Amino acid sequence: MSEFYILNHYPFDISQVPTGWATASVRELCGEPQPGFACGVHNRIGQGVVHLRPMNIDTLGRISLGDVKYVAGDELLRVQHGDVLFNNTNSPAWVGKTAPIIRPSNWAFSNHMTRLRPANGVDSRFLAAQLQFLQDMGYFRHLCVNHVNQASIGGDVIGDAVPVLVAPEHEQSRIADRLDELFTDLSAGVAALERVKKKLKRYRSAVLHAAVTGRLTAGWRKTHAPPAEPADKLLARILIDRRKQWEQRTLAKYAKEKRTPPKNWQARYVEPAPPKTGDLPKLLHGWCWSSVSQLSSKVADGVHKKPNYVPTGVPFVTVRNLTAGPGISFGRLNYITREDHYQFILRADPERGDVLVSKDGTLGVIRLIDVDTVFSIFVSVALGSV
Secondary structure, eight states: OOTTOOOTTOSSOGGGOOTTOEEEEHHHHHSSOEEOBOOSOOBSSOOSEEEEOGGGBOTTSOBOOSSOOEEOOSSOOBOOTTOEEEEOEEOTTTTTOEEEOOSOSSEEEBTTEEEEOOOTTOOHHHHHHHHHHHHHTTGGGGGOEEOSSOEEOOHHIIIIIOEEEEOOHHHHHHHHHHHHHHHHHHHHHHHHHHHHHHHHHHHHHHHHHHHHHTGGGHHHHHTSOOOSSOHHHHHHHHHHHHHHHHHHHHHHHHHHTTOOOOTTGGGGOOOOOOOOOTTSOOOOTTOOOOOHHHHOSEEEEOBSSOOOOBSSSEEEEOTHHHHSSSSOOOSSOEEEOHHHHHHHTTTOOOOTTOEEEEOSSSTTOEEEOOSOOOOEEBTTEEEEEO
């Protein structure tokens, strides 16, 4: 076993390799790791040769030419069929993305990439799959040198510190062929799921449209009497209750501050503006238009001052927590102190039953708060309390 191997966080027990297998360093299998070159003069119109960059290796360990830049020059380093390309500089989570080079067409590679050229008897697909697995498992994060906005791994670390399992030559090929088959099936399945997702999105939009226009309940209306309270009467009752809630909150604030309400304090209430209905379509009998403010006891956006983040504390929700999935994601969070949270909730105090709407970045993402988690929201998120 090499004294240079870094085995902390390594996902294999290299003392228990299968019979007939061995362990080697990347340098032993590929010789000297070859970094690419930096080039500030790129073009996207096809002049020169393809210049592979970190985004040209996808998260599954495949070359992706969806976003390609070209550079000019005959002296540029190239990759050839059977090489392996390793992403040496990226954000820490993505350092180590690795792809085999299969039948390239005059490709060069940037200084954020390292070319590995396996010796005879080493299947590049087998080697690339193993390095990509190490990346998936987070092993390379612990080998990185961290910079301001990114991290990197040097050629000596790649060459000498990373142990690689070596199978007999024919077994490598069988494993690589089987992986190709499985990943092809997986890609086909993912593509099918994407098509289904698009159809479901269209179907969901159609159902929502039918719901909010009344077509979804057309059959129900035929068998039931008209509602005893049409929507305009309901809205009038909501507006009365809205004002009562405002008065209760205002009196509670004066009481907390041990102050006497001023004369005519009720006149400070601002009646919510109704929508302009001139260009809106005619509604069903018994329905009416309203504004969001009329149906909400409070409409506010989050805090306008970006807080100081702390390692633990109160979750601080931004747009990315609304766009990460179907609900509010608490997977990738920043945190603020309870003192800051107390100041922020004076503006917007999210609670169960409220509705959040993104108003920057990805616009119009709507999420219902259906958890009791205490959190604060940033200015990019608007809150409506029903």
